[in-house]
Amino acid sequence: MPVQYSGILDEHQSVRERAGLFDISHMGEFRITGAGALGFLNHLLTNDATKLTVGKGQYSMICNDHGGIIDDLFVYRTNLEEYLMVVNASCIEKDYLWAQTHKSHPCQFEDCSHFYAAVALQGPSSPRILERVIPGAACQVHHHEIKRFLFQGKEIWIARTGYTGEDGFELFFDRTVALQVWGKILLDGREFGIKPCGLGARDTLRLEMGYPLNGSDLSENITPVEAGLGFAVSFGKGRFIGSEALLQEKENGPARKSVMFQMNGITPPPRSHYPILSDGVKVGEVTSGTLSPSLKMGIGMGMVETRFAEPGVPLQIEIRGKPYPATVVKKPIYKPGKAG
């Protein structure tokens, strides 16, 4: 995926107001099958996979024994004893190796990343565009669901998920029809104003929502409790990899927490690794930052000492040696569905 096609700001606005199409073929896909698949997923992942009825998906994480995040991902139940896991591109080998060496239940764990191409169709006009491409699909697949369809005789999995905060779909299919899928969506979406979108807009869109990016906001040294991802950790399901460490941290309270912040007034955009200050003293570090195209203000995420992790707390971001005022805010910074 290139950084941009027509321009980051233009693509961003297109997704917020109409539709955008991202080539997300770089992402990894694992297929988990067999009688032990569910038991294994509940051992490997933080969220409770027993909640997944056929056709449902959920956000989840792979943690290490210390509760550090190895990867964050989406797992879908595609059949009774069959699951599809979509993971970050940079983590495919690492996740696969981890899963193979921690296999607790008899099942098949297969890396299908080489087989699948994938696109994300995102934005308020996405359902009407998908309706043209694959009639009937948009109304059959609801939020966080996945369903199998056919495209030119090939299997295509359509999930109502995404990384932009807008309504939209992620499509996973045989890579031999990748050009046809890409071309058909852009053609059918033309009258709705669809634009091809790159990595740049993908980053500004997800950051306005406060969605973390693994490698920037998440790492093996950061836990879901610190990252504010406790909603995707199930302590009720029994033991899983990292559960003891996470439970202890949850009870004691984490020493630091991820926050979303917004710059006050016109400032340079915050960037990862810039120091976060309180009254001139360093209390954390920016993990992701950009200029919000929707707000025209600098926004970002950062890891700060827990006592500063409250909406409304004033902080400063140090940019090239100068402190600029910022305020901790609630996620998301942008509420989808408000644009024209």
Add this chain to the structure above:
Amino acid sequence: MNIPKDLRYAETHEWIRADGDTATVGVTDHAQAELTDVVFVELPKIGTKVAAGAECAVVESVKAASDIYAPVSGEIVEVNQRLEAEPGLVNNDPYGEGWFFKIKMLAPEELRRLKTNESYAQQISK
């Protein structure tokens, strides 16, 4: 890619237009395209003395922050304050309204060390 003939170019993608002993500096069309949408420009203070090759401004796109270097030595005598409110001028009119600063040259002969439009075109085609 637009590379006007009457300008000189630095390897670091600034252009310079001399008028007597004062010169106007901005970034090239190629640079603005590579930067992507410019969203913030930090300009030098008027009166700052700079050496050729010294960092003297910062241009920020959605993607990243990049340094702008003085192509020649001298003193900053004027800055384009419009860029503070309208940083997009750098993308829309890099050789015109999107200029960064004017510099009173200490040694105008330094201009001869900079690239012509042809050698700059060659550099960016590599």
